[in-house]
Structures are given as C-alpha cells and as structure tokens.
Amino acid sequence: MSAALACDGLTIRFGAFTALSAVSLSFAPRQIHAVCGQNGAGKTTFARACAGLLAPSAGTIQIGGNPLRGGHVKDARAAGVELVHQSFALPPSFTIAEAMEFGLTGKRGAVFTRRGLQARWRGHLEALGVDAKPSTRIRDLPVETQQAVEIARALAGDARVLILDEPTAVLAPAAAEALFERLKRLRDSGVTVLIILHKIREVLAVADTVSVLRGGKLVAGPDDAASLTAARIATAIIGHSPAPAGDSAETAEDIGALVGTDLPHGHRHTLTGPRSVAALTGVTTRPGADGQSLQNITLTVGAGEILGIAGVEGNGQRPLVEALAGLVPLTEGSVTLDGATVTDLPLAERRKRGLRIIPFERNTEGLSLSSPLWENFAARSLLAKSALSLIDPAALRRAAHKAFQSWDVRFTSVDNPARSLSGGNAQKVILSREMDAEAKLIILAQPTRGLDLGATAFVWQAMRETRDRGLGLILISSDLDELFDISDRLIVLQGGRIAGQFAPPYDLGRVGSAMVGEH
Amino acid sequence: MMDLIVAVLRTGTPMIYVAMAGVLAQRAGVWNLGLEGLMITGACASAVIAEQTGSVALGLLGAVGFCVLLSALLWLVIEKLKANPIIAGLGLTGLGLGGTDFGIQAVYGSEGAVTAPAGIPTLGPAFGPFGVLDALVLAMPVMVFGVWFACRRTRFGLRLTASGEHPFAARSVGADPARMRLIALLLGGVLAGLGGAELSLGGLDIFSVGMTAGRGFMAFSAVIFGAGHPVGATFAALFFALVEFLGIKAQLVFGEHAPRDFVLMLPYIATVLGIWISARLRGGALLSAIEMRDG
Numbered sequence: 171m172s173a174a175l176a177c178d179g180l181t182i183r184f185g186a187f188t189a190l191s192a193v194s195l196s197f198a199p200r201q202i203h204a205v206c207g208q209n210g211a212g213k214t215t216f217a218r219a220c221a222g223l224l225a226p227s228a229g230t231i232q233i234g235g236n237p238l239r240g241g242h243v244k245d246a247r248a249a250g251v252e253l254v255h256q257s258f259a260l261p262p263s264f265t266i267a268e269a270m271e272f273g274l275t276g277k278r279g280a281v282f283t284r285r286g287l288q289a290r291w292r293g294h295l296e297a298l299g300v301d302a303k304p305s306t307r308i309r310d311l312p313v314e315t316q317q318a319v320e321i322a323r324a325l326a327g328d329a330r331v332l333i334l335d336e337p338t339a340v341l342a343p344a345a346a347e348a349l350f351e352r353l354k355r356l357r358d359s360g361v362t363v364l365i366i367l368h369k370i371r372e373v374l375a376v377a378d379t380v381s382v383l384r385g386g387k388l389v390a391g392p393d394d395a396a397s398l399t400a401a402r403i404a405t406a407i408i409g410h411s412p413a414p415a416g417d418s419a420e421t422a423e424d425i426g427a428l429v430g431t432d433l434p435h436g437h438r439h440t441l442t443g444p445r446s447v448a449a450l451t452g453v454t455t456r457p458g459a460d461g462q463s464l465q466n467i468t469l470t471v472g473a474g475e476i477l478g479i480a481g482v483e484g485n486g487q488r489p490l491v492e493a494l495a496g497l498v499p500l501t502e503g504s505v506t507l508d509g510a511t512v513t514d515l516p517l518a519e520r521r522k523r524g525l526r527i528i529p530f531e532r533n534t535e536g537l538s539l540s541s542p543l544w545e546n547f548a549a550r551s552l553l554a555k556s557a558l559s560l561i562d563p564a565a566l567r568r569a570a571h572k573a574f575q576s577w578d579v580r581f582t583s584v585d586n587p588a589r590s591l592s593g594g595n596a597q598k599v600i601l602s603r604e605m606d607a608e609a610k611l612i613i614l615a616q617p618t619r620g621l622d623l624g625a626t627a628f629v630w631q632a633m634r635e636t637r638d639r640g641l642g643l644i645l646i647s648s649d650l651d652e653l654f655d656i657s658d659r660l661i662v663l664q665g666g667r668i669a670g671q672f673a674p675p676y677d678l679g680r681v682g683s684a685m686v687g688e689h
Numbered sequence: 690m691m692d693l694i695v696a697v698l699r700t701g702t703p704m705i706y707v708a709m710a711g712v713l714a715q716r717a718g719v720w721n722l723g724l725e726g727l728m729i730t731g732a733c734a735s736a737v738i739a740e741q742t743g744s745v746a747l748g749l750l751g752a753v754g755f756c757v758l759l760s761a762l763l764w765l766v767i768e769k770l771k772a773n774p775i776i777a778g779l780g781l782t783g784l785g786l787g788g789t790d791f792g793i794q795a796v797y798g799s800e801g802a803v804t805a806p807a808g809i810p811t812l813g814p815a816f817g818p819f820g821v822l823d824a825l826v827l828a829m830p831v832m833v834f835g836v837w838f839a840c841r842r843t844r845f846g847l848r849l850t851a852s853g854e855h856p857f858a859a860r861s862v863g864a865d866p867a868r869m870r871l872i873a874l875l876l877g878g879v880l881a882g883l884g885g886a887e888l889s890l891g892g893l894d895i896f897s898v899g900m901t902a903g904r905g906f907m908a909f910s911a912v913i914f915g916a917g918h919p920v921g922a923t924f925a926a927l928f929f930a931l932v933e934f935l936g937i938k939a940q941l942v943f944g945e946h947a948p949r950d951f952v953l954m955l956p957y958i959a960t961v962l963g964i965w966i967s968a969r970l971r972g973g974a975l976l977s978a979i980e981m982r983d984g
Contacts, residue, residue, distance in 0.1 A: 223860065264850075272851050272859075274844060
C-alpha cells in the first residue's frame, strides 16, 4: 500500500536560513501521525510544505504515490491535502457559511443566495458538531468554534490527508480531548491525520505514530507510538539543547513542563512579605474592539509572588493588562499599585511607581524593530524624563551594553536594529529593560510564546529570581504546563470574570472546567 | 423635486462608477488613491478621442483602455516592484492630473479645454426632465447591482474579499491574492474609465484641465463612508452629489448673499464629515484594514 503522504530529502530554505533539512518521511494511510519538536524545530514549515504553501528548495513530496508540484496549494488540495493553521486562516468578517464556501473548488454553486448558502452548509456543520449558526461572523466566535469551523472547512471537500498545526495551543484541556476524539473518528472513516504537537502527553493520547524534528532535521520516526515512552520522546525533542539552569528539583519539573510529559502540580512558595504590590477591586471595563472586557475583577498580587492567570485566549487577558496599565478607562472599580491608588493615573505615572510590562506581542508592542537596540533599551529611562530633558546617547549605549551582557543577550552591536535578534534574544532585551531595580510589579503576557526550550527556561528562571527579590509578578499564559510549573497561585479568567482561584497542588480537571465556564 | 433627482443622478453617477472601482480594489486589499488620476484620464481620453474621431463610442472605449492600462501599471508597481500602495496610488493621481494637462496643452495649445462634437446618447426630450439622463446614468443601477452581486453572492467575491482581508487565508485555499488584486484593479479600470467619460461627455461635452476637482478623492471617501459595500458607497456618493446640488441651489436663490467660496467648499466639507462619522462609527476599523494587508 502506498503512503498517504511521503517526502524525500525535503529541504526548505528562507534566504540563508535552513528551516528544514533533508527530511525523509513516509506516513501510512488511515492513521494519526504526530510530528513533534520544540519551537523552531521546523514543524510548521513542514506542515506548510506538505500543504503546498511553501515550495521545497530541494527534495520531493508525494501524496498517495503521486508527486506534488511544490508551492501549489491548488494541486495539494486537489490531491486531498488540507491544512488547519495554528492561528486560523479565516477572514474575520466572513460568516461561517461564507468561510466554508470561499475555499471550495469546482464550478457547481459558485453563485448563491445568502439563504441558499446557509442551507448548503448547515448539515455539514451539524454533522461535524459545529455548534453555531451559519450566519454568525467568524470574529464573533470563540476560538474553539473557530477551530471547529476551520476543520469543517478543511473537510468540506474530499480531504484524504488532514494536517493540523498545533491545534491544542488554543484549547482548554476538555476541548483538546474532544478534538482528539473527533480526529480518531475521522481516522476510522478513512482520513489520514498529521498532527503537529509539542506536548508529549498529548502525543501519547492521540497518535498512532510519532516523528520528532529538531533543528529542521528528522531525529526520530515515524515510530509506533505504542513502543515509545514519554522519556524517550522527551530526549529526542530536547537533544543537546541548553538545559534549564538552576537548582535541580525545579529543573526536573521545568523539563517536564517544557516538553509536556507530566503536568506539574506546582509548589507552595512562602511569600517574602505580607504586603500586596498591586490590587484590582471590583474592576469592570467596557468591551474593547475585540469584544473583551473585565467584569467585576478583584485580585491582589503579593510581594514575592507569581500570580498565574489561566484561561482560553480572548477571555479578558488583554483588558486585564490594559486595566493595570491604565490603557482603558474603568467603568467601575479601582486599581492600587504599591499601596497607592492609581485608578486615574496614566501609564507613565504608573511606570514611575514600579509597573513594568512584558507585552503580548514582543515585535509590535515590546520593541521597535527598526530602532537600534540601545534606543529600545533606553525607552524606559527616557520616557520617565520630561520631553525637554537632555539625553546622553553615549551613556545610554553603555548602559544598554552592560544590561544586555548581564542578561546574556546575544548581539553584535547595540546600534543594530531590534529586528536583527532572534525571538529569545529579543525577549531578553525586553526583560532587561522591564525587570530593573525600581520595578515593583511586572506583568508578563505570554512571555515564552514562540521561544525555544532554552530561552523559555531562561525566562522562567528570571521570573523566579525576580520573585525572590520581593517583586510581584503576574504571568498570563495559555500554556497550563507553564502556569502550573511556576505560579504560586492561579486565577482562571472566563468571559472577563474570575472563574476560579487555585493554589498548588493544581488539579487539571478543576482548572480546565473553570476555563470553559463549568463550576 | 424632479430637478433635484436628475441633478443628483447626473452629478453622482461619475463618482459612483469611480467609487465602484474603489470598492473592488478595497475588497482586494488595495486602498486605491489613484482613482482621481484614473477619473481625469477617462474624462480626458474620452473627450479627446471623440473630438479627433467624431465617435463617442470610440471615446468611451479609449477612456476604458487608458484606465485599464494605468490600473495594470499600478498593479505592477504595487505587486512586482513592491511599492507602498498608498504612495503608488497618489503617484498615479499625479500622473493622471499632470499627464492630461500636459497632453491637452501639447495638442490643443494653451486653451486647456476640448469640446467634443457630441455627448453620450440621452433619453431625449420625450422624457421631460429625465430626458437629459444619458446611457451611463441609466446603466448605473445595473452596474452597482452587478458589483454587489459579484462581491457578495459569488465565490469569486468571497475570494476577492479574503484576498484583501486575510491574504494568507486566501493563499491557504489556493487563491492567489496578487492575481485577485490584478483582476480587481483591471475591472476597476473599466469602471473608472466610464466614470471619467461620464464626467466629460455626460452633459457639457467638454473636457477642461483639472475638471475632476477632487471627485476621484470623493469617490474614494465614498468607499470608506460606505464601508467597502457597493450599495453603501453608492449612497455615499449620491449624498456628496446632493450636497453639491444644494450648494448650487443656494447660490441661485441667495445670489450675492451666499459666499461663493463657501458654497464651493460644501461637498468637500461633507466628505470630511462623512469620513469622520464613519471613523467614529467603526472605531478605527479603517486603520486596521490598512495595516491588515499581508499581515
């Protein structure tokens, strides 16, 4: 029997960078194949090449025994290959019915009425368990439903190979399990499933075979999942990449959290002081452009504490940061920082009182990519001064140089633009700027997203050290492994409300049900 | 009342054709600031060709041809030379305004105007006050319906919209956003050419240098005011035409008492107000739409 999808010597280069290097793999039909590896291992590149979105620099891809013309999405789709993207690829203004339709090929039904279009897709959507009206707009859907729509879109035609790129990254644990059940049913109905994952726990729960990519090369697989252990997969994923530094008890749990073998349960940590560094009292905000708001949020962050904020993305995480930063007006409630009420103070004043933020989007909110590194670093001190004060560029350059060295940033010159840095180094630049001596409360929004294992471990270590200096930290993450591993306390946001508060040892089932609004 | 309807239709129609060109481009992800340049090119080419050949039909054809060529040029500059679409569009507007000025001076000397031997055929006196409406005004509702249908009721339209709103999504289903933009710009060239021709051959049958006087930009504003929806943009353009008509009426009624410069400013003030209102209503959606391109 010929393979459902096979590649031979598949190599993909972006300029001088080789994202995939001579990968040869063959996937048997009617099975669930997991492809795993850490960030930057080439998983997404691999998925996109198989779907025809990227043209191989060398090597071939075969679908059902027939060669695929590289870089031709249409050909790949005609051969039955469909890709579900990590951050979904559906135009937000489309209705569900339109999103189902726009990718369809073939002459039939190219013209439609609105009602006809909805009727055309209602049955298909129901059959796949998509629980929303076909007339709902994509931007109004929660992420799980968006993903279900994207999967339904992928299955609208005659899909024989379904590729999913990190589908669990946006899902609550229960939704991930439901997704796995759905994929198993698809497999049993004859579809070959390729699933990109980075948590070993999930790999073992769903996959028939496992392949591991590291640094763009295939290091293992496809191996029968039944013959593998979590430890063996973890070794293949980590390889010789820098192991987390620090004391050994934490290191062992960090590694588990990094590759997602066993979910950490967290440790109780004694606060260095009883005082709170920040508090929200009854805070409510108006819905922003993305529809998110806060509803009656009351929370405190203690000195020497890491407060974890869990929740499915889009449930109030962004307004929480904005409320603490003074970027949205509150309709009700108050904010205190280091003992003083700052409800009506602008961000600049709050920063003077020790508020620091590692923002969600490091390349747009955290750094000015086109500006030199020293200017990015100097932004903190410059913004604290009046607009007419004189600056000393040479001194700022020296200060940046010194800070970057102590934070282990790999850079060639402080005059290089920020865009010249890799994700991990860029994040270190932000950390070096925001985790300074005058900081009191540090908000970290998805601080390790997209970072490789070494850089992730570095960020965690920096957080622990800062906490031990007596600062308060708020960690917003969609990765429960990360939250469980380093949070001293956990709050779950759901629909802009606090849906639960948890202390270690954390219980996945209870945190998970709070995330989806079950109590 | 009849006068009002007729006058608004006649003033509005050229803008509506050009606005539909803008709608197509906007849906495909190009904020086409070259509309003013396309419109004046269409107005100029149609009048000059009609004057030289004596045929209005050839004039219309020529206007369409020139505008399609210029749109293809805009596409090349944006897609192949990777220029910023806003700047490239403004460049096209400069090219249109300057090129027609230069062309007229070169061919006809310094008069700055061309008189065509005839205009686009009208209904005729048998239809009373509506008799002055010409073929392009009558075809306008059909054209708007066609654009609406193509955008909102066909898979082609969905792919066009996806190409502008989320190019990666379009690529993921095998559509080529660059190709969709080419189609949208070329179709827009046809419509903008007709809109320009209607401006010069739709009544006075004269082309004079700079006669668009910002109407292409007003058409662009109508696209924003109408949120990229064909029908919305049409009503926005009709609204701008209504304001212009009321200004002229005010001058006739109040004579000297209506300050002339202020009256002439009215349509432009309405345009600025329209943009402001739509920005208030949609809370910065315009900016995010511009940033969205290839994001």
